[in-house]
Amino acid sequence: MATNKIYQWGIIGLGKIAHKFAKDLQQLPNAKLKAVASSDEERAKAFAKEYDAPLFFDNYDDILTAGIDIVYIALPNHLHCEWSIKCLDKKIAVLVEKPFAINSVESNWMKTAAINNQTFLMEAMWTRFLPTTNKLLSILEEGTIGSIITIKADFCYKVPFDANHRAYNNEMGGGSLLDIGIYPVYLAYLLLGMPVDVKVEAPKSRTKVDESCFMILKYPGKQTAFLNSSFVHTSNVEAYIYGTKGTIHIRPRFHGLSSGISVLLESGEKIDYPFVWDCLGYKYEAAHVMECLDKGLLESDLHPIDTSLELCRLLDAIRINGNIVFPKQDRVVTFENLEEEYE
Ligand SMILES: NC(=O)c1ccc[n+]([C@@H]2O[C@H](COP(=O)([O-])OP(=O)(O)OC[C@H]3O[C@@H](n4cnc5c(N)ncnc54)[C@H](OP(=O)(O)O)[C@@H]3O)[C@@H](O)[C@H]2O)c1
Structure with a gap:
C-alpha cells in the first residue's frame, strides 16, 4: 500500500555508482537525498551540491546520526558488511551494493544485525527490479x-x-x-x-x-x-x-x-x-525499497536476505573451486565448514 511518506536517503561512498544512483533517485517523487558521506570533504560538498542534498560529511560516522530513513552503501566490497551493520544498529534501512558481502560468513552477520534491529536490509541487485x-x-x-x-x-x-x-x-x-x-x-x-x-x-x-x-x-x-x-x-x-x-x-x-x-x-x-x-536503471531498486517500507516489510519480497545469503554461498563455492581467496576475510575454505556456519 503506497503512503504519502517522503523517504530521507543518505549515501555512503561517493564514487562512480553513487553518482548514477543519485541521478536516478531524483526521478522518484517520494525520495529525497538528505545527506551524503565521503572520506573527502570536497567530494562530499560537490556531490551534495550536484544532487541537492542539504547535508554532507567528510566521514562516514556522522551520517549515522543525520536523521536519514534509508542509506545506500556504495563502498568497495570489503566495506559492505561493516557499514551495513553500523547503519542497521542505528535502525537505518540499508540498500547495500552488490556483492552483498565478501563471503557467506559476513552475509550471516549482516542478516543477524537486520533481525536483531528489526530493520530493513536489501542487496542492490538492480537486475532483479528491471x-x-x-x-x-x-x-x-x-x-x-x-x-x-x-x-x-x-x-x-x-x-x-x-x-x-x-x-x-x-x-x-x-x-x-x-x-x-x-x-x-x-x-x-x-x-x-x-x-x-x-x-x-x-x-x-x-x-x-x-x-x-x-x-x-x-x-x-x-x-x-x-x-x-x-x-x-x-x-x-x-x-x-x-x-x-x-x-x-x-x-x-x-x-x-x-x-x-x-x-x-x-x-x-x-x-x-x-x-x-x-x-x-537504478530507480527501480530504490522505488522497490520504499514500497517495501511503505508495506512495513523488513526485507524485500523479490530479493530477500536469504537470496543474498544463498548467492554469497554460491559465489563462495565458485571461489573455492577456482581457488579465488581473500585471505583477510575468508576463514572458511570448504563447503562443510560453510554448512556448519548455517546451523
Ligand atoms: N550496481 C551496479 O551497477 C554497480 C556498478 C559498479 C559498481 N558497483 C558496486 O558498487 C561498489 C562501489 O563501486 P564504484 O564503481 O562506485 O567504486 P569507486 O568508484 O571506486 O567508488 C567507491 C567509493 O568508496 C569509497 N571508499 C572507501 N574506502 C575506499 C578504499 N579503500 N578505496 C577506494 N574507495 C574507497 C570512496 O568514496 P569516498 O572517497 O567518497 O569516501 C570511493 O569513491 C562496489 O561494491 C561495486 O561492486 C555496482
Whole structure:
C-alpha cells in the first residue's frame, strides 16, 4: 500500500555508482537525498551540491546520526558488511551494493544485525527490479521456450591492470567474479536455483585476484550454465537461454539497460520485446525499497536476505573451486565448514 511518506536517503561512498544512483533517485517523487558521506570533504560538498542534498560529511560516522530513513552503501566490497551493520544498529534501512558481502560468513552477520534491529536490509541487485527481468520471467513462466536446458551469459570488460584499483585489490574483495561475474551467476541462480556442482577456471592477476573467471554450473535436472567474466577483454554482455522449444536472447547489456529480449521458436517464429529506458536503471531498486517500507516489510519480497545469503554461498563455492581467496576475510575454505556456519 503506497503512503504519502517522503523517504530521507543518505549515501555512503561517493564514487562512480553513487553518482548514477543519485541521478536516478531524483526521478522518484517520494525520495529525497538528505545527506551524503565521503572520506573527502570536497567530494562530499560537490556531490551534495550536484544532487541537492542539504547535508554532507567528510566521514562516514556522522551520517549515522543525520536523521536519514534509508542509506545506500556504495563502498568497495570489503566495506559492505561493516557499514551495513553500523547503519542497521542505528535502525537505518540499508540498500547495500552488490556483492552483498565478501563471503557467506559476513552475509550471516549482516542478516543477524537486520533481525536483531528489526530493520530493513536489501542487496542492490538492480537486475532483479528491471522491467526486462519481469518480462524474461513471464516469458519463461508462460512456457514459451519450454523448459531450460542451457544458459550462456558473459560479462567481460577490459580493465587495464592497476594494483591500486579496487578491481585488482585482493584486500578489497576485487576480481572479476565479485565485480561483474556476479551478474551471469545471478541470472543462472534466478532461473535455475542452486547448482549441484561447479567447475571453475580462474586465472589470477599479480595481485592474486581473478582477472577472469570461467564457470560451468550443473543442476539437478541436468541443466548446465556456461558463464564467464573477465577484466582482460571486453565482451558483448549478453545472455542466451536455450529451452526445449526455443531460445531467449537478452540483448546487451543483459543485466542492465538491455535494448530488448528476442525469442526464437523452433518453428522459426521470432518475437521481439524492445526496451527503451528513461533512466540509468537504478530507480527501480530504490522505488522497490520504499514500497517495501511503505508495506512495513523488513526485507524485500523479490530479493530477500536469504537470496543474498544463498548467492554469497554460491559465489563462495565458485571461489573455492577456482581457488579465488581473500585471505583477510575468508576463514572458511570448504563447503562443510560453510554448512556448519548455517546451523
Ligand atoms: N550496481 C551496479 O551497477 C554497480 C556498478 C559498479 C559498481 N558497483 C558496486 O558498487 C561498489 C562501489 O563501486 P564504484 O564503481 O562506485 O567504486 P569507486 O568508484 O571506486 O567508488 C567507491 C567509493 O568508496 C569509497 N571508499 C572507501 N574506502 C575506499 C578504499 N579503500 N578505496 C577506494 N574507495 C574507497 C570512496 O568514496 P569516498 O572517497 O567518497 O569516501 C570511493 O569513491 C562496489 O561494491 C561495486 O561492486 C555496482
